[in-house]
Amino acid sequence: MGLRERKKQKTRLALIDAALDLFLARGYEATTIDQIAASVDVSPRTFFRYFASKEDVALALQADALDIFVAELSARPDAESPFTAMSQAMRAALATVGHNDEADHERFAKTCELRDRHPALVAGQARLMMAHEQRLLAEITRRRGADDLRSHFVLALFAAVARTCFEQCGPGEIRDVAALARRLDETLVVAGQSLRPGWDE
């Protein structure tokens, strides 16, 4: 990886860090792009070459985690039913994020706190999920061997589980990835108790 590429990664992370810190310190809406750019010594125009929008930088790490999830999903064995495969992929994705370097871990925690404080970002998180929806739906129909309403239902149910995990964590309760993984397991237990065996095949 050349110098140019390394510089870009560094600038990107610096922008994310500056943004998260400013958002948490002054509030999301009260922080301007100019302030973020200034605190990294970069022109505002450059900010928009790294992130498409203000929301984008706030949820950058969530987007990364989602990419990992999608990658893990296609690595799951074909024998697994759609919902099982997605559940396992989500576990694997959380494990990956949790085992990264400390800085990344902290960024993720800050993103969670920020999302809890500013409900506007929850909608953005939903939008992220929707961006990958087509790919997930394709994976579900592939594993089920049928393209019908049930595939949509499976997708919707998994989205429901994911949302239940990631948002509305109690007041300051969930701050690290391990706790998030635990909550995922709890939610999957509830889902398992609620669903009939073989419902997603």
Added chain:
Amino acid sequence: MGLRERKKQKTRLALIDAALDLFLARGYEATTIDQIAASVDVSPRTFFRYFASKEDVALALQADALDIFVAELSARPDAESPFTAMSQAMRAALATVGHNDEADHERFAKTCELRDRHPALVAGQARLMMAHEQRLLAEITRRRGADDLRSHFVLALFAAVARTCFEQCGPGEIRDVAALARRLDETLVVAGQSLRPGWDE
């Protein structure tokens, strides 16, 4: 109802109609607030006294329908389980919209078409749902008599089912409220087949 109130209703509907028509004709992003306001002979400043944002006017009817849904929900008998009550309330809300005057019906159809064409609005629809989330959650916990993870799961699942119905209707397939109601029934059948009896109690 006085003259002032009538005028306001008229302006509101005129703005919605103008917005929907312009959005469908030129595209959502290509249409500016100034154009909408001009075609109703109203100042741009006034537009924002009726709608908080551009997205707001595009989804105004969906918001109205959601309000009806919430009202219907609290009218459901206490004996019904949370998911059943929400399902029935949704049926009732769709029936109400379907039996309104013709103009309203057409506006709703236009909103659906617009949402299908511009995925950005789907996220807005999710945001609408989330705006009522606290109230729905309270209703669920009231009916279940418990405030735990399962209540969140029931809420998320219903939200997901609603989304499955309302979006990704095939290419130009669903254009009137009756078809939408039919699709809701189909989806609820799939949900019924997948979930264990009493899962939401």
Added chain:
DNA sequence: TAATTTATGTCAGCCTCTGCCAGATGACAA
């Protein structure tokens, strides 16, 4: 070192959205 590619800064500008104040219009009582 020279040529090519790519990232950044600057500038100009559109659009969304808000606060503020003055003028117009409907509501209501004398």
Added chain:
DNA sequence: TTGTCATCTGGCAGAGGCTGACATAAATTA
């Protein structure tokens, strides 16, 4: 009918998000 009051509207100024175009600076490659 008329005067008073509450409310709606228009115009203005401005902040902030975001984009296109062009020139400069830096890194890559030969």
